[in-house]
Amino acid sequence: MPSATDTDLLRNTNFRWLLGGGLVSMLGDQFSLLALPWLVLSLTGDSLSLGIAVALMGAPRAVLIVLGGTFADRHSPRRVLLLSKYANTVILLALAGLLWLDQASLALAYAAALALGIASAFAIPAGTAILPQAVPASSLQKANGLQMGVRQLSLLAGPLLAALVLGARDGGRHTSMAALAAAFAIDALTFVFSAWTLRQVKLRPRAAAAAQGMWRDLAAGLAMVWRDHALRSCYAYWAVVAFFVMGPLQVALPVLASERLDGVPALGLLMGAHGAGTLAGMLASSLGAAWLRRHFGAVLLAADAIVACLLMALGQISTAWHGAALLAATGLLSGYLQVVIFTWIQRRVAPAMLGRAMALFMGIFLGLAPLSAAATGALLRHLSVGELFCGGGALLLAAAIAAAIWTGIPRIGEADCIVQP
Incomplete structure (x- = not known):
């Protein structure tokens, strides 16, 4: 006879923690994804510089993602995901602090883009590998559907929320460094919250893999x-x-x-x-x-x-x-x-x-x-x-x-x- 967890996924405490923390974190991501290109354009007004920043964020993700998946398998998806959230928090708070101190530069924007891209290469595979250990097998497809649906919803709503912060001054025509710093700080706080929710998740143990080199x-x-x-x-x-x-x-x-x-x-x-x-x-x-x-x-x-x-x-x-x-x-x-x-x-x-x-x-x-x-x-x-x-x-x-x-x-x-x- 199916359990309450099988028949009603939202009663699953693990899934609620993952879904709630994930929603907040994904909404926060939209702040940085909007603010970082705007930072580059505010500093340079140059489309080539913007393209370089986007490439610095995307290239490490594409190159290192399989290595990130290997780390998740060796050290558990939750541990790798937690470490990536802590890393993102530090990167974004440092970036926000430097902007508030009027230390903005193109080199700083490039360094932040590269660091965020590297962190995401480890976070993405860990995030997709954690769900089968957190919910019953019979609920896996529904859990994936809700989780991906929430992500898609954040892609629709997140930019609107971020635009309200970035356009708070000068009618949205010019974005101050303080507004950009606030956007990065908001994203950092969402990583703190999602890390806390992730620590509440209780995963089923999995079979230990044979110890080999990375x-x-x-x-x-x-x-x-x-x-x-x-x-x-x-x-x-x-x-x-x-x-x-x-x-x-x-x-x-x-x-x-x-x-x-x-x-x-x-x-x-x-x-x-x-x-x-x-x-x-x-x-x-x-x-x-x-x-x-x-x-x-x-x-x-x-x-x-x-x-x-x-x-x-x-x-x-x-x-x-x-x-x-x-x-x-x-x-x-x-x-x-x-x-x-x-x-x-x-x-x-x-x-x-x-x-x-x-x-x-x-x-x-x-x-x-x-x-x-x-x-x-x-x-x-x-x-x-x-x-x-x-x-x-x-x-x-x-x-x-x-x-x-x-x-x-x-x-x-x-x-x-x-x-x-």
Whole structure:
């Protein structure tokens, strides 16, 4: 007979601590993500300097994330996550203090961006590996859906809250160093709060991993993914999907809004529709969970085929509302699939290897995002935006069909998972 924890996830004390602390921390993150670029622009007014700051934050995350997952597996996800929260607190408080003391400089902004990027490389895999030890296996997909839905909600609400702080002076046209310092300090305080909530979480013990060197542990994680045929096939397939989808949405979508629609207002509508659809898909991810787990691979490929068709249709739109409808549907499917994919990996991989497996999965997207964006920008010099969306959608559809014919992905279900409901 199912327990109260299984039937009502929100009664699970561990999950409430994780969800509440995570929500506060994710809202705080938006303050720094808005304030750091604004700091660079306030100091230089130079787009190249801004690009360097963004790269300094993103590059260490992409390069070190698998190492971060290895640390999480060796030393427990909670310990690594706690240390990353403490590190972020120190970095942000130091940055806020120096700004209040009128010690702002471009070198300081670059150093903060680099340090925050390194800390996130360890926090991200630890955060994704902790959930299976905190909630019952039967509640894992619903827990992932709620947690990701909260994150998506923070992406919608957080920038608005941050803008209120940063625009508090001079009507929002000029942001003082004091306002920027306040934004960084607020983010630091959210890390303190989320670290305290994390310390309240009681995790189930996991089997101890054999003691090896750090680099051997990292290599063992990569070897585990390579030996697991289903995992290897899915990771390779997701790399193809990331390349064909991320660039068009990041680069070609603004071009589409500029060339065919009403510019910035249309882009806001398109991005908002995609974000709302993603949130709805994440929150609806528990629907049909048992059936979906049995047909994971087939549903994955079918959903990607539908997304491919939606992308091809997006290249033909002439009004913002048509684009918003297509992107809302795209977001709905992608949000649903994100939760399902995370849950499948968490069920399939042994807890002692989960940090490395999740780090490699996220490293695929973090590493391919800039390459996809650069390729999209180069192609737009030779193709119209409509041709690019049609071509990207057609290639994604071809990849889904090829995977269905020549790989074992359509036959993947929950039967091979280590963690059963």
